[in-house]
Amino acid sequence: MTTLVVASTQADATAVEEIRARHAELGAALRGRTDALFAAAAGGATAGAATDAQAARREVQEFTAATVLPHLTRLAADTLAKAREHDETRLLAQSLAAQQAGIVGAAQSLAHAPDPIAGVAAAGALTALTTAHLADVDDHLLPALAALPGVSLADLAAALPTPTTTTTGTGAPEPATADESAGTDPALAVGPDPAEPTPAVEPATGHGHSCACGGTEAPEPELDARAVPHAIRHATVFGALDAVQPGGSMILVAPHDPLPLLAQLERRRPGAFGVAYIEQGPQDWRLRFTRN
Missing domain, CATH: 3.30.1370 (Ribosomal Protein S8; Chain: A, domain 1)
Incomplete structure (x- = not known):
């Protein structure tokens, strides 16, 4: 679902689309890595399959540490903090903060999973929680903040990390234009x-x-x-x-x-x-x- 956001300025309207685009890219990158882990884990009990599964799990962990958690930290420090300042959005901000705590817990479970099955389960939970959290920010928090006077969504968007941090491949990608x-x-x-x-x-x-x-x-x-x-x-x-x-x-x-x-x-x-x-x-x- 994509909720229509009525923003007071063109800068804020553009910022809403920018934040949603960042979240779409972040969510797709995490889902892709988790899907690769699922596929590798389903490859059987051969030594090669086990090696692939270990590498896929490490990729999810590294991407989470390098990209997902820093984004959520910045989101909490700016966007959620701003939402807590207003009666209309305070409870929503508290709910989203609780979601972030669950995501951090899932990331810790992934990092300390005692066996491959537990690792796959933790990665699935991490991805599901992150996807739901970003959707709630996009569909509920952004429209609520846009309706508040004196809240600059453009400033909040500018404070977020540059999208797409890659842990493998041929170097860091160019930020979105x-x-x-x-x-x-x-x-x-x-x-x-x-x-x-x-x-x-x-x-x-x-x-x-x-x-x-x-x-x-x-x-x-x-x-x-x-x-x-x-x-x-x-x-x-x-x-x-x-x-x-x-x-x-x-x-x-x-x-x-x-x-x-x-x-x-x-x-x-x-x-x-x-x-x-x-x-x-x-x-x-x-x-x-x-x-x-």
Whole structure:
């Protein structure tokens, strides 16, 4: 659900979309890592599968420590603190603070899980709690704060960490540009952007995933962008791609040829992904992104 927010200024309206985009990217990146852990844990009891599961669990832990918890800390220090100052939002802020305590507890359970099964359960709880918390902020707290006089959502958005902190891959990505985070979502629009380079795209020739363990390859995750709200679609795609590990791949289903998305991806992560079309319309486009 995406709640309509009536903001008093254009800056605040833009800030709402920026915060929601950051949350979409953060949530997708966490879900992608957790899904990879689930897939690795389902790979069986072989030594290779166990190694993959350990690496996937470590990736969830590192991303949580480097990105999720710092974002929540900043959210508590500014946005929730501001909400506590007003009678209209004080109880909501207290509820959200309790949610954050649960997320921290799940992160601690993940870090200290005594066995792989407990680790998978803790990662699932962490992801579910974080996703629900961010949705409550987006759908309940932001509209309530926007209705209060004297509250600058633009200032609160500016205090949040830069979106997308990556723990693996080819270096830190470029922060989202103003139009990317403002909800205009050119990422899946029709037609290329001549101002941006587009990575080379080849027809798909096979499964894009490579597995170092030599065992059965895990199924490729698939993101159906058609089901993602337009305003946060690009952020969700970038977050999901951020969770793809080197040698791994992800399938994207788009309602049209996502050429601007490809250009933005190349600008954010030059040469980080190989892209191959699996299906090219007329109704749907399916592309495989393979992490180099």
